[in-house]
Amino acid sequence: MECAIELSGIGKTFGRGKAAITALDGVDLRMAPGEFLCLLGASGCGKSTLLNLIANLDQPSTGSIVRNTARPAVMFQEAALMPWLTVQRNVELPMRLHRVPKAERAEKVAELLDLVRLSGVNDKRPHELSGGMRQRVALARALASAAGTEEADEPSLLLMDEPFAALDAITRDVLQGELIRIWRKTKTAVLFVTHDVREATRLGQRVVLLSSRPGRVVREWHTRDIDGTGDSAEVTDEITAALREVISQHAAT
Amino acid sequence: MPRPEVSGQREQDGPKQDDPKQDDLSAVEAGLDALDAPVHQEPPRRLRTVLFNVLPPIAALVVLILIWQALWASALWPEYKLPAPGEVWAEFWSRASNGEVLSIIWTSVHRAVLGFAIAVAVATPLGLLVAKVPIVRAALGPLITGMQGLPSVAWVPAAVLWFGIEDPALYFVVLLGSIPSITNGLVSGIDQIPPILPRVGKSLGASNLAAVRHILLPAALPGYLSGLKQGWAFSWRSLMAAELIATSPALGLGLGAYLQQGNDLSEMSMVITAIFLILLVGISIELLVFRPLERHVLHSRGLTGAMAK
Numbered sequence: 114m115e116c117a118i119e120l121s122g123i124g125k126t127f128g129r130g131k132a133a134i135t136a137l138d139g140v141d142l143r144m145a146p147g148e149f150l151c152l153l154g155a156s157g158c159g160k161s162t163l164l165n166l167i168a169n170l171d172q173p174s175t176g177s178i179v180r181n182t183a184r185p186a187v188m189f190q191e192a193a194l195m196p197w198l199t200v201q202r203n204v205e206l207p208m209r210l211h212r213v214p215k216a217e218r219a220e221k222v223a224e225l226l227d228l229v230r231l232s233g234v235n236d237k238r239p240h241e242l243s244g245g246m247r248q249r250v251a252l253a254r255a256l257a258s259a260a261g262t263e264e265a266d267e268p269s270l271l272l273m274d275e276p277f278a279a280l281d282a283i284t285r286d287v288l289q290g291e292l293i294r295i296w297r298k299t300k301t302a303v304l305f306v307t308h309d310v311r312e313a314t315r316l317g318q319r320v321v322l323l324s325s326r327p328g329r330v331v332r333e334w335h336t337r338d339i340d341g342t343g344d345s346a347e348v349t350d351e352i353t354a355a356l357r358e359v360i361s362q363h364a365a366t
Numbered sequence: 367m368p369r370p371e372v373s374g375q376r377e378q379d380g381p382k383q384d385d386p387k388q389d390d391l392s393a394v395e396a397g398l399d400a401l402d403a404p405v406h407q408e409p410p411r412r413l414r415t416v417l418f419n420v421l422p423p424i425a426a427l428v429v430l431i432l433i434w435q436a437l438w439a440s441a442l443w444p445e446y447k448l449p450a451p452g453e454v455w456a457e458f459w460s461r462a463s464n465g466e467v468l469s470i471i472w473t474s475v476h477r478a479v480l481g482f483a484i485a486v487a488v489a490t491p492l493g494l495l496v497a498k499v500p501i502v503r504a505a506l507g508p509l510i511t512g513m514q515g516l517p518s519v520a521w522v523p524a525a526v527l528w529f530g531i532e533d534p535a536l537y538f539v540v541l542l543g544s545i546p547s548i549t550n551g552l553v554s555g556i557d558q559i560p561p562i563l564p565r566v567g568k569s570l571g572a573s574n575l576a577a578v579r580h581i582l583l584p585a586a587l588p589g590y591l592s593g594l595k596q597g598w599a600f601s602w603r604s605l606m607a608a609e610l611i612a613t614s615p616a617l618g619l620g621l622g623a624y625l626q627q628g629n630d631l632s633e634m635s636m637v638i639t640a641i642f643l644i645l646l647v648g649i650s651i652e653l654l655v656f657r658p659l660e661r662h663v664l665h666s667r668g669l670t671g672a673m674a675k
Binding site: 189230245262 | 392394395396398399401404560563565568569571580581584587668
């Protein structure tokens with residue numbers, strides 16, 4: 114089967130000479146279409162950098178990225194909605210950028226807001242929403258990224274950079290459940306970056322652990338089958354142990 | 367009692383498609399939305415706000431006039447230095463009743479507005495260039511900031527020598543007075559954009575030009591607006607200085623020339639009337655144009671801290 118994304122030998126160095134920092138070194142990663150992959154690591158493991166490379170917000174120093182999907186939908190830790198636009202206009206923004214006709218835009222916005230269960234807040238401004246609602250609007254907006262582009266019919270890809278990290282526990286829990294629902298419904302591939310082992314095992318079908326400075330793939334686990342069976346508690350403990358080991362290695366130096 | 371297995375149970379809750387708890391989630395979500403969304407305060411009553419904003423300045427004005435009247439009555443200064451409030455009013459009324467005041471104000475205001483419009487047209491692309499092109503910023507940034515501090519009246523002699531005592535000389539002074547403020551306002555507006563917004567724009571597929579139109583300019587609007595406000599104040603000031611110095615029948619009777627006339631005739635009531643009119647125009651434009659505009663922009667972005675101003 115064709116991969117959704119295939120990274121080979123990805124390296125990324127910031128700066129030059131003595132001050133240079135190697136964020137990523139020799140990362141190979143493949144993702145199947147429709148797969149839910151969690152990228153796990155402590156601070157400084159370059160997981161956000163890797164996401165930026167895939168999102169084409171930054172260029173790798175070495176290695177190559179092959180992407181067989183539509184324009185990826187990207188979500189950050191902050192919702193980063195445009196504060197001067199209403200919810201409707203925010204979700205519409207990517208389609209306006211791609212010159213999607215107005216009627217089509219309106220239809221797609223209604224569909225996406227319904228998907229994130231936010232119908233009826235179209236005319237509100239971001240500052241009138243709670244943190245969780247803002248993140249859902251951001252998700253709807255991200256999912257509209259591919260609409261109107263030439264690759265729109267390709268399988269979709271959702272890149273998420275710790276999107277729930279700034280939310281309170283209850284909201285985070287609900288949004289994790291919502292994300293799984295939306296993933297099932299849209300059949301999009303998801304690459305989810307997190308530093309939270311529980312979150313990773315709850316969401317991901319596969320969890321990939323990155324080491325820190327430089328970021329390398331340490332190990333990966335298949336955490337659950339497509340139908341949602343499998344014992345997560347054991348895997349969670351195992352991953353936690355591995356993550357602790359990776360972090361402890363930095364204590365000596 | 368069985369020990370609840372939290373993590374194991376959660377695992378089964380989430381992914382299963384026909385799980386009844388899925389419906390629960392939508393209810394929980396709706397509940398959270400209702401609880402967590404910021405509560406909107408009722409806007410304070412219209413009448414009260416109006417009274418609160420209008421009465422104090424009027425009271426201050428009345429007190430000022432009373433003090434003035436008292437000082438005049440005490441006859442500490444000769445009449446030609448401190449005329450009675452009534453005399454100034456008579457001067458004002460003699461010009462207002464035949465419509466001359468309107469023509470004086472119009473002569474100056476239409477110059478200032480036209481000059482300001484040209485300044486906006488020049489300063490906006492200039493500001494974009496300074497903000498986004500590092501070499502332009504390095505080259506022009508300090509110069510523009512320096513010019514912002516230079517009293518534009520300093521340009522009047524040069525303007526008169528280059529353009530003669532004609533309209534272009536006045537516009538020249540107005541432009542040099544206001545362009546630096548507007549440019550710097552836009553630059554600081556762009557500098558204060560959270561870096562995440564342009565990144566989001568890029569991830570959504572905005573080309574450079576589209577990013578300027580859909581993200582950069584709207585995001586910089588609050589800073590740009592305060593630059594515009596300051597730019598207007600500077601153009602009005604510069605124009606008054608220029609009109610005061612460069613007077614000629616060819617330029618018509620603007621507020622500055624009217625003030626200068628009062629000076630030439632040693633007519634203190636004319637001088638005070640002129641100052642009063644210059645103030646009036648400044649305050650009116652601020653209250654009728656910039657304040658509502660700024661309020662609207664900040665309010666729609668939830669930046670209500672400035673509302674109390």
